[in-house]
Amino acid sequence: MNAILAIATKDLRLMFRDKGEVFFTFFFPMILATFFGFIFGGGPDGGSKIDVALVVESDSTLAQGITKDLLADTSFEVTQVERRELAEDLVRAGKVTAAIVLPASMQDGITGLFGGGGIPIEAIVDPSRRAEVGLIQGKLNELAFRQLSKVFANTESMAQLAKGARQSLASASNLSPGQKLAASALITAGESFSSSIAQGNVKEGETNSSESESAEAPWSPVAIKIEELASREGGPRDAFDISFPQGIVWGLAGCVMAFATSLVSERMRGTLDRLRLAPITRGQLLAGKGLACFVTAFLVQVVLLALAVIAFGSSVQQPLLLLVAFLATAFAFSGLSMLIAGACRTEAQAQGAGRGALLMLAMIGGGTIPLFLMPPFFKTVSMASPFRWAVSAIEGPFWRDTPFAEQVLPLCILIAVGIVGLLVGVRATRSVSR
Amino acid sequence: MLTLRDICKTYGSITAVDALSLEVRAGEIFGLLGPNGAGKSTTIAIATGLVAPTSGVVDLLSLGSPSQASVRRHLGLAPQEITLYGELTARENLLFFASLYGVANAAARVDSLLQLVELDARAKSRVSTFSGGMKRRLNLAAALVHDPQLLLLDEPTAGVDPQSRNRILELVRTLAAQGKTIVYTTHYMEEAARICHRVAIVDHGRLLDVGTPNELIARHGGSSVVVVIRGDAELRVVTVDPAGEVARQLSSGGVTGIRVEQPDLEAVFLKLTGRSLRE
Numbered sequence: 050m051n052a053i054l055a056i057a058t059k060d061l062r063l064m065f066r067d068k069g070e071v072f073f074t075f076f077f078p079m080i081l082a083t084f085f086g087f088i089f090g091g092g093p094d095g096g097s098k099i100d101v102a103l104v105v106e107s108d109s110t111l112a113q114g115i116t117k118d119l120l121a122d123t124s125f126e127v128t129q130v131e132r133r134e135l136a137e138d139l140v141r142a143g144k145v146t147a148a149i150v151l152p153a154s155m156q157d158g159i160t161g162l163f164g165g166g167g168i169p170i171e172a173i174v175d176p177s178r179r180a181e182v183g184l185i186q187g188k189l190n191e192l193a194f195r196q197l198s199k200v201f202a203n204t205e206s207m208a209q210l211a212k213g214a215r216q217s218l219a220s221a222s223n224l225s226p227g228q229k230l231a232a233s234a235l236i237t238a239g240e241s242f243s244s245s246i247a248q249g250n251v252k253e254g255e256t257n258s259s260e261s262e263s264a265e266a267p268w269s270p271v272a273i274k275i276e277e278l279a280s281r282e283g284g285p286r287d288a289f290d291i292s293f294p295q296g297i298v299w300g301l302a303g304c305v306m307a308f309a310t311s312l313v314s315e316r317m318r319g320t321l322d323r324l325r326l327a328p329i330t331r332g333q334l335l336a337g338k339g340l341a342c343f344v345t346a347f348l349v350q351v352v353l354l355a356l357a358v359i360a361f362g363s364s365v366q367q368p369l370l371l372l373v374a375f376l377a378t379a380f381a382f383s384g385l386s387m388l389i390a391g392a393c394r395t396e397a398q399a400q401g402a403g404r405g406a407l408l409m410l411a412m413i414g415g416g417t418i419p420l421f422l423m424p425p426f427f428k429t430v431s432m433a434s435p436f437r438w439a440v441s442a443i444e445g446p447f448w449r450d451t452p453f454a455e456q457v458l459p460l461c462i463l464i465a466v467g468i469v470g471l472l473v474g475v476r477a478t479r480s481v482s483r
Numbered sequence: 484m485l486t487l488r489d490i491c492k493t494y495g496s497i498t499a500v501d502a503l504s505l506e507v508r509a510g511e512i513f514g515l516l517g518p519n520g521a522g523k524s525t526t527i528a529i530a531t532g533l534v535a536p537t538s539g540v541v542d543l544l545s546l547g548s549p550s551q552a553s554v555r556r557h558l559g560l561a562p563q564e565i566t567l568y569g570e571l572t573a574r575e576n577l578l579f580f581a582s583l584y585g586v587a588n589a590a591a592r593v594d595s596l597l598q599l600v601e602l603d604a605r606a607k608s609r610v611s612t613f614s615g616g617m618k619r620r621l622n623l624a625a626a627l628v629h630d631p632q633l634l635l636l637d638e639p640t641a642g643v644d645p646q647s648r649n650r651i652l653e654l655v656r657t658l659a660a661q662g663k664t665i666v667y668t669t670h671y672m673e674e675a676a677r678i679c680h681r682v683a684i685v686d687h688g689r690l691l692d693v694g695t696p697n698e699l700i701a702r703h704g705g706s707s708v709v710v711v712i713r714g715d716a717e718l719r720v721v722t723v724d725p726a727g728e729v730a731r732q733l734s735s736g737g738v739t740g741i742r743v744e745q746p747d748l749e750a751v752f753l754k755l756t757g758r759s760l761r762e
Binding site for chain 2: 055059
């Protein structure tokens with residue numbers, strides 16, 4: 050075991066002292082994942098703006114006013130969609146933080162305010178984006194309250210309402226003359242209040258949102274209904290959920306190549322003879338190299354995941370299962386590395402044929418085009434690539450929240466790849482070491 | 484110590500080693516002298532167990548074939564190539580090889596070896612920054628890390644400057660004085676003559692003769708030449724008794740200069756193969 054650890058430590062030391070290998074194993078995948086993440090749809094908040102989808106089901110002036118204000122608001126990046134389902138899909142895909150729906154029940158005038166429980170606004174959000182929900186709620190309140198001043202400032206509408214109220218009051222038989230007098234005074238006061246708001250608007254133009262909020266807050270005539278998506282249905286939260294497993298693919302490819310060539314390099318520079326002279330078995334030699342590859346492959350995955358979580362707000366659905374997936378993936382690619390190491394007799398073979406084959410496997414395995422975007426034929430072809438199973442094994446517990454039963458297949462395939470790779474690698478090493 | 488009996492090694496139609504038999508005695512520096520391509524390195528590789536012979540028997544310390552790990556651990560090899568990790572330091576390299584052999588107190592052993600090969604001041608420098616001579620010395624130290632009884636040095640002075648060569652030769656002598664048995668391959672006849680107790684001359688994979696340098700010279704070197712100078716005239720006298728010839732020439736008078744040209748291993752090789760070692 051000491052010999053295995055010694056070989057692994059030595060190989061890791063050599064690997065981390067080779068700036069090129071470190072770059073292609075760790076930094077290149079990070080750059081790739083970040084780049085594709087932004088290309089595919091940007092960060093969780095798109096910088097300082099909140100991405101929202103807007104569905105306007107109401108044809109009321111009130112809805113138009115809110116829409117206009119929402120589009121003009123610098124806090125939001127608004128994508129207008131026609132149907133609620135489309136907006137929900139955008140939320141599920143992580144393209145937007147929330148979908149805002151102005152429902153058909155949103156009506157003009159103030160009747161609805163007092164009779165319908167306030168201006169109805171619906172927000173559909175991703176449960177994983179709760180941190181942003183409070184902000185969205187506050188903003189929607191602000192926008193809705195801005196509309197209130199317009200409603201009350203509409204003197205014609207208010208006069209119609211007062212007229213109707215006075216008619217109702219006159220015909221009321223269950224009120225005493227005193228009560229009717231008091232109610233009439235209240236209606237007159239309302240008309241006067243509406244008139245004063247209208248005059249104020251003329252004088253001051255746009256109402257400052259913070260002032261309106263503080264002045265109108267006691268009313269609370271806005272009914273914002275927050276709805277969380279019931280099920281993720283396998284959709285990624287954002288583009289980084291897709292791009293980081295892709296980055297891991299490239300990291301694993303770099304890792305495999307670094308260690309696949311290490312045995313060939315040992316052979317070329319003669320150090321393999323020293324290793325073979327030492328009282329260690331061929332299995333120990335391969336195990337040492339495999340262990341170094343395993344550690345690096347595991348590290349690549351952890352580092353990329355950490356970057357996704359820390360820098361891009363990704364969250365892990367099933368941490369324990371993800372750990373298992375990382376271990377299985379690291380094992381599979383250690384085996385693959387040993388297979389290439391054993392099969393290639395020269396550095397040129399390892400660098401050329403080995404790298405070419407790996408790149409091909411990485412490409413069809415989801416390294417360039419995410420699996421779910423692949424045409425059906427390529428999805429089938431991708432099954433031949435261990436990278437595809439690594440992506441499946443990682444995505445499941447990372448963002449798909451896949452049940453364990455569905456995770457078993459990719460995990461078993463990865464472990465099988467690892468075992469076959471190691472066995473074939475040992476056998477191939479035996480044949481070329483003589 | 485090391486016995487090779489009727490060793491043959493063929494690669495397709497090429498015969499690298501042809502019915503070669505040798506016996507290396509404990510405590511000696513045994514030279515394998517031959518030109519490049521003579522089969523020296525293949526013989527060394529067979530002796531270490533790295534290459535299996537096509538036929539023949541190798542025995543180390545009467546323990547059996549060095550193809551067995553338990554037998555192999557009694558020998559150390561400094562191959563002709565620099566078989567070290569350039570990106571590791573001198574100390575890291577030796578510690579790594581020590582760990583493969585499970586050397587007890589490896590750090591102390593490595594430090595003493597670095598002192599022995601005079602690289603202790605560069606212990607923490609990466610090997611890639613070393614000169615050729617320094618790499619050669621470290622290559623030798625790596626073969627010694629597990630304190631083997633038999634040391635196989637394959638062209639240990641190849642490509643080094645004269646100063647480094649002298650240091651390496653002195654080092655080999657020091658190791659022999661400490662009781663190591665050394666097999667030393669070279670195509671420099673003066674090195675073999677200088678440090679080897681016995682020399683085997685090989686060419687085309689065949690052993691041509693083996694013996695002490697003096698024995699080989701006596702057997703194959705031919706006569707000495709006494710060069711006598713009288714004024715502007717130079718006389719070359721071929722003789723098997725150079726001392727007697729010198730005495731005779733001096734007693735005959737008029738000698739203004741005299742020197743003796745002794746046969747060497749180069750002459751032995753020329754006699755045995757009909758060509759020079761460096762051809």
